Amino acid sequence: MAYAVEMSNICKSFNKGKVQALDGVNFTLGRAKIHGILGENGAGKTTLMNVLFGLYRADSGTICVNGKPVEIHRPKDARALGIGMVHQHFMLVRTMTVAENVVLGLPSSKAPFLDIKSATSKLLELSNVFGLKIDPGAKVWQLSVGEQQRAEIVSVLYRGVDILILDEPTAVLTPAETRDFFKMLGKMKAEGKSVVLITHKLEEIFDIADEATVLRNGKLACSTEVSNTSKQELTRMMVGKDVLFNLKKSSYEKNALDSNERLKVKNLSALNNKGLSALDNLNFSIEAGEILGVAGVDGNGQSELCEVLTGLRRIESGDISVNGTSCTGREPKAFIDLGVAHIPEDRHMTGMAMNMDVSRNLIIKDFDRKEYSFLGILKSGAIERNADRAIAEYEIKTSGAEARVRELSGGNQQKIILARELGKNPKVIIANQPTRGLDIGATEYVRQKLLEARDNGAAILLVSADLEEIMQLSDRIAVMYRGRMTGIVPGASTMEEIGLMMAGYDNTKPEACNA
Amino acid sequence: MFAGTIRMSVPILLPALGDIYTQRSGILNLGVEGVMLMGALAGFLGVAFTDNLFIGMVFSAFIGMISAGVMAFLSVTVKANQVIAGTAITILGAGLSSFLFRAIFGVQKLPPLVREFPVCKIPVLSDIPYIGTIFFEHNLFVYLAYILVPLTWLILERTTFGLNARAVGEHPHAADAKGINVSLTRYLCVLIGGAYAGLGGAFLSIGFMNTFLAQMVGGRGFIAIAVVVFSRWEPFRALAAALLFGVANALQVRLQAMGVPFPPQALQALPYIMTIVVLLSVSRRASFPSAYTIPFSREER
Numbered sequence A: 001m002a003y004a005v006e007m008s009n010i011c012k013s014f015n016k017g018k019v020q021a022l023d024g025v026n027f028t029l030g031r032a033k034i035h036g037i038l039g040e041n042g043a044g045k046t047t048l049m050n051v052l053f054g055l056y057r058a059d060s061g062t063i064c065v066n067g068k069p070v071e072i073h074r075p076k077d078a079r080a081l082g083i084g085m086v087h088q089h090f091m092l093v094r095t096m097t098v099a100e101n102v103v104l105g106l107p108s109s110k111a112p113f114l115d116i117k118s119a120t121s122k123l124l125e126l127s128n129v130f131g132l133k134i135d136p137g138a139k140v141w142q143l144s145v146g147e148q149q150r151a152e153i154v155s156v157l158y159r160g161v162d163i164l165i166l167d168e169p170t171a172v173l174t175p176a177e178t179r180d181f182f183k184m185l186g187k188m189k190a191e192g193k194s195v196v197l198i199t200h201k202l203e204e205i206f207d208i209a210d211e212a213t214v215l216r217n218g219k220l221a222c223s224t225e226v227s228n229t230s231k232q233e234l235t236r237m238m239v240g241k242d243v244l245f246n247l248k249k250s251s252y253e254k255n256a257l258d259s260n261e262r263l264k265v266k267n268l269s270a271l272n273n274k275g276l277s278a279l280d281n282l283n284f285s286i287e288a289g290e291i292l293g294v295a296g297v298d299g300n301g302q303s304e305l306c307e308v309l310t311g312l313r314r315i316e317s318g319d320i321s322v323n324g325t326s327c328t329g330r331e332p333k334a335f336i337d338l339g340v341a342h343i344p345e346d347r348h349m350t351g352m353a354m355n356m357d358v359s360r361n362l363i364i365k366d367f368d369r370k371e372y373s374f375l376g377i378l379k380s381g382a383i384e385r386n387a388d389r390a391i392a393e394y395e396i397k398t399s400g401a402e403a404r405v406r407e408l409s410g411g412n413q414q415k416i417i418l419a420r421e422l423g424k425n426p427k428v429i430i431a432n433q434p435t436r437g438l439d440i441g442a443t444e445y446v447r448q449k450l451l452e453a454r455d456n457g458a459a460i461l462l463v464s465a466d467l468e469e470i471m472q473l474s475d476r477i478a479v480m481y482r483g484r485m486t487g488i489v490p491g492a493s494t495m496e497e498i499g500l501m502m503a504g505y506d507n508t509k510p511e512a513c514n515a
Numbered sequence B: 001m002f003a004g005t006i007r008m009s010v011p012i013l014l015p016a017l018g019d020i021y022t023q024r025s026g027i028l029n030l031g032v033e034g035v036m037l038m039g040a041l042a043g044f045l046g047v048a049f050t051d052n053l054f055i056g057m058v059f060s061a062f063i064g065m066i067s068a069g070v071m072a073f074l075s076v077t078v079k080a081n082q083v084i085a086g087t088a089i090t091i092l093g094a095g096l097s098s099f100l101f102r103a104i105f106g107v108q109k110l111p112p113l114v115r116e117f118p119v120c121k122i123p124v125l126s127d128i129p130y131i132g133t134i135f136f137e138h139n140l141f142v143y144l145a146y147i148l149v150p151l152t153w154l155i156l157e158r159t160t161f162g163l164n165a166r167a168v169g170e171h172p173h174a175a176d177a178k179g180i181n182v183s184l185t186r187y188l189c190v191l192i193g194g195a196y197a198g199l200g201g202a203f204l205s206i207g208f209m210n211t212f213l214a215q216m217v218g219g220r221g222f223i224a225i226a227v228v229v230f231s232r233w234e235p236f237r238a239l240a241a242a243l244l245f246g247v248a249n250a251l252q253v254r255l256q257a258m259g260v261p262f263p264p265q266a267l268q269a270l271p272y273i274m275t276i277v278v279l280l281s282v283s284r285r286a287s288f289p290s291a292y293t294i295p296f297s298r299e300e301r
């Protein structure tokens, strides 16, 4: 039987050959198979799939689909071959509704007019069948990243595809959503469809994939049946050496006598982008040297909470104080000056200036400090030295400090934000999905860094869709549900307990363990 | 005076409606002024040589499209800087139109005149006292411009083409990934803008003055661009802004006729000043299409 996709000897370079993203890569996808692609940040996973989808033209190499050689010059050609793709950085038009985004580029039954109504009902049906909650009438800019992820997935399913490419689709889905999503992939496979799944989560590969390909530095490291391999082997293939995971966390000891509240929130309420209540009378505090993990299904106010705590969103009522100083109604700059670091969920929109280079993005919050400027003139020497240090320390894969961040792979963009935010001993860290899109090595590294910051006395608010991450790092765990915290429990609680709270069951007395 | 308002809004309204397509697709065509001049000349030539008003109209739209086609080529295919390309089109249109006019008609004391555009009274409606003369006694251009307002809205908001145009201006990469031809869509939007602008110019030459003058567009192309931005790319708001310009213009003519003791130049500037002041105060923060003036290349991320 012919392969669904067979790519041979694919080479692709960027910036006139300065970056060799793919170097003679072979890739085969069996029919009715789920194929995982693994690799470190910048290994070339997205590039390889973009070549298959027609977004990039390979410098050399051939592609066969269902045994026939094909030329894919543009996404339209790929679609004609039944290939669909969920992109790592969503391809959604922010000013349009979810439904409009879904019908974009599709012929309409009422041509030349749009048929939003029937699209909406078909969408709701799809979202029911697959357990992916979406609101077809909402504008994309009003949605959280998790909701956008669901919209992106549903929009590809709406089109109906034979070969589905998924570029880190589960990065911001909750465990329950991921489970439903994988069930759906299993169904598609049973119907004879083939799926490519790019992921950094090894468990997902062993859960669902039949075959796996590992890329390293633009080259094929190995390609194998999943049943013939192990986690250790795949990890070794990705990194090129054995990796030991041993995250050390010192136990947290609350100083009973002097309370050391770094961040305190009182009766906090705020609205979301749709003008509806997002935060409903929140009360909590975080002490120096403590990590408060916030679990919950995405879209229950987590994003708004992080924005409020960094001055990016106006609050309706209540009070926020950092280190005892009230910051209510202050500008983001005031929060920065008080030592609040922010790792935002949407790195493109709020994390960095995409057209600026790496070195400038690293000092974008400190450009007016003495180290980096004098009388309004930037000190390029100091800026460059800072960049070189950060690139080395965080192992950022880039062609140089003067590369535009737009050109970096997703994981490496995230590292720039981390280097900037964690680099200057913050007092408070607001981390929203800090390891989203990072490879295992980098994830481990970031978690280590967060723990280090905590041990150095930072108060950390950690929002994550990854329950395991929350359990592993947090001293206390809060669950957000519909803008409220359904209880704050000690870090040693069980997964089940938290899972129940995420669905809205409050089995602890609120504030029971609050400091 | 009210009928004058309706009439004088047309040379703003037509190019503005067309420019809504252009700008929504992410292209800033600063050449509208030049395209209007070319359209004005084309309309005049069409009528002068065939004595057929309809041919004049069609010819002006056609030449408008060709002039805008140069802009489309420069901004979409060559990916040139749009501010520079548009400015060049304006200069080119101004120079070329008066050059051609003189080459064909020579230098004369009195400008050559063509046949007047007939006023079409709409039966029944134009008999309504008072209102009838204001709204239903105009020439074809005026009716056309007003019909295009809801039509433009309909096309942009309710058709697949309109959705494509908006997507291409907001997020060309997403549009491309969905299989939309970004370049083609942008070309079409610029060409539509050119046709409308050409007609707007022809209104001035054959629909209003029966002649061609080198300065006859008088900055209306630029006002139209401003109107589009300030009306936040919506046809009905653009209509309101164009009417405002029409009011000011009619008022200015009235004041001059009454012999108000003001230098006529100051009075002539009134509509422009009024339009800009009102537009600035009415328009809150305009949010431009995200890909405004940015050329698209698939492999750039």
Ligand SMILES: Nc1ncnc2c1ncn2[C@@H]1O[C@H](COP(=O)(O)OP(=O)(O)OP(=O)(O)O)[C@@H](O)[C@H]1O
Residues within 6 Å of the ligand: A014, A015, A019, A020, A021, A039, A040, A041, A042, A043, A044, A045, A046, A047, A048, A088, A397, A398, A407, A408, A409, A410, A411, A412, A437, A439, B299, B300, B301
């Ligand atoms: N459009 C582009 N312009 C310039 N360089 C690019 C472009 N696209 C990718 N690259 C470079 O190619 C390399 C591979 O990037 P790619 O996005 O494929 O990585 P990835 O394996 O998907 O990583 P991640 O896990 O971080 O998403 C990187 O070094 C990146 O900087």
Ligand SMILES: [Mg+2]
Residues within 6 Å of the ligand: A045, A046, A047, A088, A167, A409, A410
């Ligand atoms: Mg990637």
